[in-house]
Amino acid sequence: MKTKIQSLEKESKKMAVTKPVWFIAALSAIFALNACKQNPSETSAKGTDTEQITVSGNAEEAVLTSPPLVPAPVGDRSAKKLIVKLETIEKTGELADGTQYNFWTFGGTVPGSFIRARVGDEIEFHLKNNENSVFPHNIDLHAVNGPGGGAEATFVAPGQEAVFNFKALNPGLYVYHCATAPVGMHIANGMYGLILIEPEGGLPKVDKEFYIMQGDFYTKGKFGEKGLQEFDIDKAIAETPDYVVFNGSTTGLLGDKELEVKTGETVRFFVGNGGPNLTSSFHLIGEIFDRVYMEGGSKVNENVQTTVIPAGGAAIVEFKATVPGEYVIVDHALFRAFNKGALGKIKVTGADNHKVYKSNK
């Protein structure tokens, strides 16, 4: 009997010893499982977070800019109600020296006006089709979560205006473009631009920011043929452009439109690719991109020479101007740069920096 009691006592003592151990083991197991669970719930919490962002203050009309300029950064302002007014305008312009083209534009430029907002902003978007337009138009903004990116809601005949509302849920640099049939033709004629949705707190500050957008153009005549050129549907379908240009013309970033910065300045390019067909191998000759927001999203790559920008996509590239001189902006698919116009320039002025670069000629 005693032994039984003793053995029982021993067992109960064992139990007494092992009980807390079991308890701790159980607790740790629960913690571990919880930790595993946290990641998915964290990401889903992020998604619903931006939807829950509340706007404050009065509604404000957004300031839009023509390329290569961009509106002022949003900084650390809170989300607000933003009114964006954009007009589609059909106008003849210069595609190259002595070569004209009937462009279809947003805001009168190719690419169209740059729109800048913040995640959580509630945007009231007005799209007007100029009364002198011949064709109907609409807009699809890649920053919109909703059917057609706004295309159905903004289909406007010449002289008409449409309004729709959307909330910017995702930060990033997004393309917008016309989506009226035939879509390829509307885009090929220049109907594209960029809308930047800055993250909470805004993008890190840099000294200079510029807006560049690549596009391919398909003309009846060959590259350089003078006079008014018409859109060539066969070449567009075959994806054999005559012109591949930055900012709507071979001189979009040349001559008096050449960009200019000073040594020591940090520079950011918001680069889009309107297509309609070609992907860009974006490179700045003589510079390395210190930071690249790949595909205009949130992931940052560093120390990149050439970054891929798909048709209908974008990228944000940053570098520091170190050595003075003229730097050439190209699509590194080089025959496009030298024979089709995918070439621009940025001039860096300031003191030499012989430690970084010294020519002995």
Add this chain to the structure above:
Amino acid sequence: MKNWFYIILVLLLFSCGRDSGIQEQKPVQMKLTSVSSEKPMQKIDGGYYRAFVGKESDSLTYVSSFYLDETAVTNAEYLTFLKANPQWSKSKIIRLYADSAYLRNWKSDFEIPKDISPDAPVTNISWFAAKAYAESVGKRLPTVDEWEYAARADENLKDATEDPAFTQHILQLYQQKNNYKKPVKQHPANAWKIYDMYGTIWEWTEDFSSVMITGESRKDNTTNETLFCAGASVTSSDLRNYAAFIRFAMRGSVKADYTGNNMGFRCAKDAGE
């Protein structure tokens, strides 16, 4: 007593009914005064054609013979109509029948704009106005099928759709601007002896609103079971027909009361077959 009460009630109800009959608002009578028109029309012989949108892929649509105005209705012709039917003039038109840009360039009710030829096609008129004009001259608007069927002709062939250069030529004509200010017969007549089907103005058709290009044209390439549902069902032969896409997109973007600098019309008439 009760019976009297009911009789009186019934009488009252009767009289109320009569009163409301008298007080009832009669809809405004848009009585059209007929106008004569000397405008030549051309006979378009009936036939089969492959419609661009909304029909089963292999079926052909039959268009009966009909007459079509050789040119668009001009400012001068429309002015004649307005003088006989002032209820359609700029100051008197009911807002339901045309938006506020109706005849926007006309200085007054009966004054054609100075920088626009009287023989230029009349524009800034709504579908309702176009219909009223057509009725006043004893005609009607062409249907989309009729218009598209007659428009398949180039200068030589009644059906030029097999010619690959035809679409490119139309796209080229669509680049021209401000042709609504110039007199009609701006281009050589087509094989039906019809002028200016391309490159002058967009033209109202009787059933333009049956075209359902939503503006969300990325969906417009999918085949649909039902004829017109959230997008156009496009026959595969014509995905390259950008000119037709443009025309149908234009038709899908307008409403009957819309007016535009580049929108006018021409009339049609049954051939009585």
